[in-house]
Amino acid sequence: MLAADLPLHVDEAVTIAGWVHRRRQLKSVSFLIVRDRTGQAQVVLTGPTALALERFPEETVVQVSGRAVANPQAPGGVEITDATITGLSGPATPPPFDLYRPTVAAGLPVILDHAGVALRHPLLRAPFEIAAAAVAGFRAHLDSAGFTEIHTPKIVGTATESGANVFGIDYFGRRAFLAQSPQFYKQTMVGVFERVYEVGPVFRAEPHDTARHLAEYTSLDVEFGFINDHHDVMDVLTDALAGMLAVVAERAGAAVARLGITLPVVPSRIPQIDFGDAQQLIAEHTATDPRGEPDLAPADERWLSECALREHGSAFLFVTGYPSVKRPFYTHPDPERPERTRSFDLLFNGMELVTGGQRLHRHTDYVAALSARGENPEAYSGYLEVFAHGMPPHGGFAIGLERFVARLVDADNIRAVTLFPRDLHRLTP
Amino acid sequence: MLAADLPLHVDEAVTIAGWVHRRRQLKSVSFLIVRDRTGQAQVVLTGPTALALERFPEETVVQVSGRAVANPQAPGGVEITDATITGLSGPATPPPFDLYRPTVAAGLPVILDHAGVALRHPLLRAPFEIAAAAVAGFRAHLDSAGFTEIHTPKIVGTATESGANVFGIDYFGRRAFLAQSPQFYKQTMVGVFERVYEVGPVFRAEPHDTARHLAEYTSLDVEFGFINDHHDVMDVLTDALAGMLAVVAERAGAAVARLGITLPVVPSRIPQIDFGDAQQLIAEHTATDPRGEPDLAPADERWLSECALREHGSAFLFVTGYPSVKRPFYTHPDPERPERTRSFDLLFNGMELVTGGQRLHRHTDYVAALSARGENPEAYSGYLEVFAHGMPPHGGFAIGLERFVARLVDADNIRAVTLFPRDLHRLTP
Numbered sequence: 001m002l003a004a005d006l007p008l009h010v011d012e013a014v015t016i017a018g019w020v021h022r023r024r025q026l027k028s029v030s031f032l033i034v035r036d037r038t039g040q041a042q043v044v045l046t047g048p049t050a051l052a053l054e055r056f057p058e059e060t061v062v063q064v065s066g067r068a069v070a071n072p073q074a075p076g077g078v079e080i081t082d083a084t085i086t087g088l089s090g091p092a093t094p095p096p097f098d099l100y101r102p103t104v105a106a107g108l109p110v111i112l113d114h115a116g117v118a119l120r121h122p123l124l125r126a127p128f129e130i131a132a133a134a135v136a137g138f139r140a141h142l143d144s145a146g147f148t149e150i151h152t153p154k155i156v157g158t159a160t161e162s163g164a165n166v167f168g169i170d171y172f173g174r175r176a177f178l179a180q181s182p183q184f185y186k187q188t189m190v191g192v193f194e195r196v197y198e199v200g201p202v203f204r205a206e207p208h209d210t211a212r213h214l215a216e217y218t219s220l221d222v223e224f225g226f227i228n229d230h231h232d233v234m235d236v237l238t239d240a241l242a243g244m245l246a247v248v249a250e251r252a253g254a255a256v257a258r259l260g261i262t263l264p265v266v267p268s269r270i271p272q273i274d275f276g277d278a279q280q281l282i283a284e285h286t287a288t289d290p291r292g293e294p295d296l297a298p299a300d301e302r303w304l305s306e307c308a309l310r311e312h313g314s315a316f317l318f319v320t321g322y323p324s325v326k327r328p329f330y331t332h333p334d335p336e337r338p339e340r341t342r343s344f345d346l347l348f349n350g351m352e353l354v355t356g357g358q359r360l361h362r363h364t365d366y367v368a369a370l371s372a373r374g375e376n377p378e379a380y381s382g383y384l385e386v387f388a389h390g391m392p393p394h395g396g397f398a399i400g401l402e403r404f405v406a407r408l409v410d411a412d413n414i415r416a417v418t419l420f421p422r423d424l425h426r427l428t429p
Numbered sequence: 430m431l432a433a434d435l436p437l438h439v440d441e442a443v444t445i446a447g448w449v450h451r452r453r454q455l456k457s458v459s460f461l462i463v464r465d466r467t468g469q470a471q472v473v474l475t476g477p478t479a480l481a482l483e484r485f486p487e488e489t490v491v492q493v494s495g496r497a498v499a500n501p502q503a504p505g506g507v508e509i510t511d512a513t514i515t516g517l518s519g520p521a522t523p524p525p526f527d528l529y530r531p532t533v534a535a536g537l538p539v540i541l542d543h544a545g546v547a548l549r550h551p552l553l554r555a556p557f558e559i560a561a562a563a564v565a566g567f568r569a570h571l572d573s574a575g576f577t578e579i580h581t582p583k584i585v586g587t588a589t590e591s592g593a594n595v596f597g598i599d600y601f602g603r604r605a606f607l608a609q610s611p612q613f614y615k616q617t618m619v620g621v622f623e624r625v626y627e628v629g630p631v632f633r634a635e636p637h638d639t640a641r642h643l644a645e646y647t648s649l650d651v652e653f654g655f656i657n658d659h660h661d662v663m664d665v666l667t668d669a670l671a672g673m674l675a676v677v678a679e680r681a682g683a684a685v686a687r688l689g690i691t692l693p694v695v696p697s698r699i700p701q702i703d704f705g706d707a708q709q710l711i712a713e714h715t716a717t718d719p720r721g722e723p724d725l726a727p728a729d730e731r732w733l734s735e736c737a738l739r740e741h742g743s744a745f746l747f748v749t750g751y752p753s754v755k756r757p758f759y760t761h762p763d764p765e766r767p768e769r770t771r772s773f774d775l776l777f778n779g780m781e782l783v784t785g786g787q788r789l790h791r792h793t794d795y796v797a798a799l800s801a802r803g804e805n806p807e808a809y810s811g812y813l814e815v816f817a818h819g820m821p822p823h824g825g826f827a828i829g830l831e832r833f834v835a836r837l838v839d840a841d842n843i844r845a846v847t848l849f850p851r852d853l854h855r856l857t858p
Contacts, residue, residue: 017821037575037622037623059818060819088655088790088821089791089820090791092817093818115617116617116620116621116814116818117620117815119621120620120621125621125622128577128621128622129577129622132577132579136568136572136578143565146466148561149561149564149565150557151560151630151647151830151848152848152849153630153645153848153850154632154645155596155644155645155851156856157857158857167598168598169598169599170596170597171596171856172634172636172644172853176856178584185848188545188858189848191546192548192549193557193558194465194466200629201580201582201583201630207601215584215600216582364519382857382858383858385546386545386546389522389545390449390489390490390519391490392446392490392517393517401580419582420581420614422582424601427584427585427600427603428811429617429814
């Protein structure tokens, strides 16, 4: 039986199992709070049983059999009396910090070094319950829209998008790499399934030690064909985000409540602004003049995001039409302004969350785009093959799962919403 | 509009888009068969339009606008007349083999070398539609049973289970490895979420060049706490398999029909046999005597599987109680026969598909088990930490997704059901 089910069994014999969350010894009575995945249950101990508390320090795993009795003062309105306690683990060693305290009395390094124990704290566990629900919502929406889930290789023969920031592998004596993204594979699979998605790890040998970069993270990748332009991609992204937040509300409502956060609403049409107009606005209304720059600075993104929230009540903002020079070679140019692209970034609460757009789909365009960048199309022949065999206009996007959750729960550091983060310094646990 | 929707729009103006699957030029009339993700549509061309066929060789991506007309002879009972055809890609280069032929006129090496194009063949695409549905069914069952999905790192500081068959990575100038399984992490997370699963890539530097081994594959990992013994694990596995096959039938029925396969039924209780009894049976009824061997040979597994099918009508068979000597150190011994374990293999149509069992959960037992094998517990201190802080009796299993699909579709080679297989020789595409 689970802790959350106890109110359904008042005045019945019950058995629960979980971790000793807290022991409290009063003069005439003692309490044992038992924690399981659904919540906490109060066990009342009197007489000789109370002495047994010594044998079950916090975090010891126990099974408790007794009687469920209504008590308005107890958590959930029920407590267990006449209890028999059986230890299922050995007596637990004290955790690195007290898990029973309402707030977390440890800094991030301690939490990360002892993640397996620290994440038992209900507040630290919550972001991962939200992440699981978000991914379920992502898949549910795409499944309902005719997408096929794929699994593409993480060991690749050549660096995916650029030679930089890539981890090398010794592959049976040959040189191989960890995939920086499933970009080439997901595009290829549009030729097979039309609409595909993948949820999987991507790897960046990111030499920057920041609060928002990881060497390994979970990427939610989407790619699909028969689009008119990047606006069709933005529509699917909007619906996917709405699906993610709906399932977070539905399945992880307890975690959301525990953290005291408010889930943002995804507008049916997320506000959007052209890259050039955004720069113009920033030049007019702030102290900086970014015009002529090929990308937006983080401070500019924050300012734009605040505008969107103020003017449109939206935590989300699309910036469209980024300059070609800052986008990968496979990005589809804007036919009316060839120095610009049919691409977008999605800002969420001030931070870039998603990058996407329409891709080139004709073989000749790929050869021209690579040549224009001084790259040899021969080096991409495996990737380019499918474009000679008929590919539809297509596009897609990638959401960084940890970034999404970090913004949602307002985490200062992306590592706080990553089970076992990997970065420049951290390779264990 | 999709090809499969045409019958709903007879006598209406319609527009579809897809790949030119086949052109057929007769004397007075020509046909264009257009393929999309839902099926095929026949387009009738007469007069000058028929000449346009030259411009749209097979695999060219086209949009076709016309009128849907009932014709019992046409596929789906509908065809498109008065058609206007627009090319959405350039004229396609001929694929490495004819994709319009009902059977596949190419061997596995050609298919794998040109996967991006070859997998468009409806028969070659089918196993991946089945795989996507199987994974969806796996998750759906576990979600409904209170499991939390997790994402654990694939870059690890030490080899997961043994030093052999592990890929080395250059990690910011340090030595790191690709995870051979999420075993240690999923066990750890039982302490946080009680019940977890992960769908992700695992990596084995497998030096054997066989039809059933890959260097990278998709592992469906499950781990959960508060079990009595391995039979609780077998129950969850049984239900997960039933869930997988139910969703395959529901969502990938077309792919199943295309391949002409019959889905196996998962018995509510899968037949099981003790390892020792299995050896006894083999000794009595076949020419070999495996008694005293610590594991079953592939031929023995096939023979046992045939027995289960013959005697119980089950494509699945559990073999339980493997000797400790062939199981990892974290395997829980059988208290009544310490040289045996609370473990199982699941055979599916003659092949080992799943390995699982109960794990040790007390810190002292881990230290003893490692010491007994001559290993230094210190080397595992990161993993062992959580067991000192209270872990419940727990267990789990891992299903190899590609093996599952290979058995389901009766593939001769596991590479035929892997989008871009990685092995001793193959690193591209």
